[in-house]
Amino acid sequence: AAGVIQSPRHLIKEKRETATLKCYPIPRHDTVYWYQQGPGQDPQFLISFYEKMQSDKGSIPDRFSAQQFSDYHSELNMSSLELGDSALYFCASSSRGRLPDNEQFFGPGTRLTVL
């Protein structure tokens, strides 16, 4: 079965640079979520989109922005990168509008290292 696809899988950036992470949800899933997981920590919810509209916002810094496109893929844009942004970034998708439950399925993650 198709899973959530994230690219790139690894990314190395310098401080103050920008980065764009991409997420391709499971086909026919209408909701995308972004999470950040620092070393030794649990994943923290950043932001979610339902049917291409922002639906919930968590602990996403103002330097970050995200959107969901007409084909339902999503991009997380990160600017003025800081050392503390080094983390594993997960995308998850679910079929919130079509199924009674809202089980989230996670992608493999993008490991971002800021030097």
Place this chain on the structure above:
Amino acid sequence: GIQVEQSPPDLILQEGANSTLRCNFSDSVNNLQWFHQNPWGQLINLFYIPSGTKQNGRLSATTVATERYSLLYISSSQTTDSGVYFCAVEGVRKTSYDKVIFGPGTSLSVIP
């Protein structure tokens, strides 16, 4: 916001042993999921279980929503079960910051 606790924080098992992991949450939840994060960082869905009991092979889970806890049972543990087990909940009374809350995880090491 909703608080999620997991116990024990760390667990070392001999291969073949059984274990029970617990997740407590402070408020009513719409959704509850158990995940296994393997040593390579992948988050693998184990159970979607806002209430009731489910089984999948050597794993089973029970959520008692009225008492605000969930249990994950691992039987006949194998070395490939090693990793961190997370419980994640979506609260009923949620603010934007409570969309989905992960517990701190239980780190499991299964030794041969």
